[in-house]
Amino acid sequence: MTSLAIELRNVSKRFPNPGGGEVIAVNNVSLQVNDGEFFSLLGPSGCGKTTSLRMIAGFEMPNGGEILIHGKSMGFTPPFKRPVNTVFQNYALFPHMTVGQNVGFGLEMKGAPKTDIKRRVGEALEMVRLSGMESRKPNQLSGGQQQRVSVARALINRPEVLLLDEPLGALDLKLRKEMQLELKTLQREVGITFIYVTHDQEEALTMSDRIAVMNLGNVLQVGTPSDTYEHPEDRFVADFIGESNFLEAVVSRLAPDYVAVELGDGLFFQVTSKLNLSRGQKVTIAIRPEKLNLGPVRGTVSEGAAINQFTGRVDEIVYIGTDTNYTVRMAGGQRVRVREQNYLPTSRLLANVGDEVQVSFSPDAAQALVE
């Protein structure tokens, strides 16, 4: 049995709106984060991910529901009494203190002996590869170094859970990628539960054990990166994480292992769905561009011979180096984007604009979603 590091039970948070009324920042959210997990809260700005994190840290108190840390209800426990530490978006290093004083601040507050603090500050800085930087001031460090100091300052207290609020947001792309791997490695080494807030889907997919996708204060889906990417349960999730084609359709038949849908124009697809659908229901089919295959039309498509095949005309071709994107207009007028990897230098010549092409996909690559 795995124990829960963090549990949110029906947590809500409302803020007064300056123009009157209220804004619901977090709406009845329930989450369970396992011990030792790298858990990400992913969503666009204003989705409630940061507010959720701040409620766990104790900077905001929920209007309803309950937050538990290792089974203990937090109630109105102030931040300085919670067994969690935060890595802030802007690092929030104390500019008037040295790096050593910054990192040792938590231990100093606990009243640890001076020699102890000195030793552990040294260890913590070594852990983030900043040995010997004790006497520097934060403004003498680069952004990446400041970021590492703030991680060391939090981890030195051996928190039960480390909360990270878009910690890499201010770094440039290359450093960001480096730090992603570094943080992930660090998390594995220390074995502390990380709750990581980000709006960057790629970052969440790269680092997390599990992801909770949030929008407008609600948690839409919780799952592993591959689960979230391969089997989105919500149109927003399918759109926000990666890229998706959306096709409107109606359920025509329910089979044990697939759902048959009709797109009009006599086009039938077999798709998968985790939802409880009924015949005649309107659905949206989500298909990733890279899961569509493009090929030349091989004579006439014999009825029933191949499932999930359709023909269309190439509207647009965009070459993006690793891949080529083809926009294909289907007979019914709906457009889909197909991505083909450029295995060979000649790969991008699969088709020309205006060509009639054949597009196919496997049933488990397509998800039927409801609005």
Add this chain to the structure above:
Amino acid sequence: MLNLIRRYKLLRIAGLLSPGFLWLLLFFNLPLVIVLYISFVERGRAGGIKIPPVFTPNNYLQFFDPLYLGIFWHSVRIALVVTIACVVLGYPLAYYISRRDARRRDALLLLVIIPFWTNFLVRTYALKSALATDGLINSLLVSGRLVQQPLDMLFNEFAVILGLWYGYIPFAILPMYASIEKFDYSLMEAAADLGADMRRAFLRVMLPMTMPGVVAAFVLVFVPVVGAFITPDLLGGGKVEMIGTLINRQFGVARNWPFGSAISFILMLLVLIGVLAYFRSGGEARRAL
């Protein structure tokens, strides 16, 4: 060519600076030299200085009489009480203002500044009439049956301290506001997150970071208050002697210009030490203004 341009630029800067420079030279530096000169000569029999002048250090030595030293320490003590009261009571107010939204912040700052629009002397007279035995405060207290007899609030040290505090607290609030307003409040959250309660977060993070404003407030209040003479004169009723009133008297009824000049220079020295300490406290303090 480049040299010519540089010389032209220098000339232009000199041209722009000269009016202010001349003004200071004529109406500040020159009188100062005169005062310094007077402080080292003997006084004339009917006031002014003896002619021909006789040089002497006695005016300075005279100051080290216990009587005058007593007045000096008394002034410093009053100035310290006033300054501490201004800083301690001004800090929470500056903090409060800085945490309002922009519109309310401007309105509150305006309220702090508005007293400057009225002459300081007029305000002191207003305070005098409010504190008088039959003044506003006493009549309210008596008619409200809070006290039997009118309180003795005027012409004592209390009145002087109150008057100086009231007059100079804006000089404390404004620099502290400038410092606190720039303070990044997320640092307080960081401190709380690392286990500091409000008191310790304030003492270890917010106070040190807003210290430049506090130091600026201290200097800006202490320096004028220690040499104040209008307020102790009007509200002290001649019973509260401060160094400012002492100097004032030397140039007035006592007709001892040389001694007055000497005390002025001693006071200036004290102020200079204060200002140097202020600049020593770092560039941060200057920026806070």
